[in-house]
Amino acid sequence: MPSIETTNGPVDAAELGRTVVHEHLLTASEAVRFQYPHLHDPAAELDRALATVRELQEHGVRTFVDPAAMDLTRDAAFASRVADATGMNIVMATGIYGQHYTFLPQHFQTRDEDYMADAFVHDIEEGIQGTPVKAAFIKTAADEPGMTDDMVKVHRAAARASIRTGRPIMAHSRPASRTGLDQMAIFLEEGVEPHKIQIAHTGDTDDLDYIEELLALGPYIGLDRFGTEIFLPDAQRYPVVTTLLERGHVERLMLSTDACATIDWFPEEMVAMLAPKWRSAHLFTEVLPTLAAAGVTEDQIATMLDANPARWLAG
Numbered sequence: 001m002p003s004i005e006t007t008n009g010p011v012d013a014a015e016l017g018r019t020v021v022h023e024h025l026l027t028a029s030e031a032v033r034f035q036y037p038h039l040h041d042p043a044a045e046l047d048r049a050l051a052t053v054r055e056l057q058e059h060g061v062r063t064f065v066d067p068a069a070m071d072l073t074r075d076a077a078f079a080s081r082v083a084d085a086t087g088m089n090i091v092m093a094t095g096i097y098g099q100h101y102t103f104l105p106q107h108f109q110t111r112d113e114d115y116m117a118d119a120f121v122h123d124i125e126e127g128i129q130g131t132p133v134k135a136a137f138i139k140t141a142a143d144e145p146g147m148t149d150d151m152v153k154v155h156r157a158a159a160r161a162s163i164r165t166g167r168p169i170m171a172h173s174r175p176a177s178r179t180g181l182d183q184m185a186i187f188l189e190e191g192v193e194p195h196k197i198q199i200a201h202t203g204d205t206d207d208l209d210y211i212e213e214l215l216a217l218g219p220y221i222g223l224d225r226f227g228t229e230i231f232l233p234d235a236q237r238y239p240v241v242t243t244l245l246e247r248g249h250v251e252r253l254m255l256s257t258d259a260c261a262t263i264d265w266f267p268e269e270m271v272a273m274l275a276p277k278w279r280s281a282h283l284f285t286e287v288l289p290t291l292a293a294a295g296v297t298e299d300q301i302a303t304m305l306d307a308n309p310a311r312w313l314a315g
Helices: 030-035 042-058 076-086 113-125 149-165 179-190 208-215 234-246 268-274 282-293 298-314
Strands: 003-006 009-012 063-066 089-095 137-141 169-172 197-200 220-223 253-255
Touching (some): 003 089, 042 076, 063 298, 076 089, 089 113, 089 149, 113 149, 137 149, 149 169, 149 179, 169 179, 179 208, 208 220, 208 234, 220 234, 234 253, 234 282, 253 298, 282 298
Parallel strands (some): 063 089, 089 137, 137 169, 169 197, 197 220, 220 253
Antiparallel strands (some): 003 009
16 A cells, blocks of 8 residues: 655555544644643643553554644644654644634635645655655645635635645544535545545434435445544444445544533633544544444454555555
């Protein structure tokens, strides 16, 4: 299989092992961190990231895919420190999340899609933020506001960068707004091969008709927010997994939690109250045992956690 870029250089895709495909070492408000650095604690953030990674390693995880992009405080140097201290393969992205899923910074608003694609290609071919760490995939997002003009622009830029470099795409989606279908329409119109696309957060719905309509277009999908009961309770997520497996979709499904070792968007006590199960290891301490009790096999788990992430990242 092809090699996959990590913070410590390329790793053969076949060697990635057990992979959590959508977890975050750090999610923070970039402007606040730049303007008011006293409001964050770098030492505590590093401690939380190390604790998260080490707990995952106790469950056999070897690769941590962090889809942080612009607007989420992507930090290649920080990720490298965590990888060096733990030995975890950490896979990073390029791309733009979009302010409130609506608009771009003015710098990109006044330039075209190809200019933005050039920025993504730079991260893939040269390195992220002046480091030697290269992006392994491209991240986009669309949410409740839908496909605004700026979000369409990001998706077209991501598609063009993908075609130029062969790198896959992960798209944050909102099933309640059916954005996955709109995102796929843009990617396919631009010529991206569907197997290079992952529509993240598809598991935020139990609308199986929508999910299968999306799957029919050929992407991978992320069932990747276990523990975030405010979007959909786990009790409703489990039947989605088992039904999709029964219908023969195992080779297109990926599991994760989208948990953040640090997130500054909300006060810590609010996160603890709204999402008490929201931690990366929840996937292993509760989700997988529950799925196993429902009849999901070890082979199916291995396909969703080992084979599918490697095949998607390899393009």
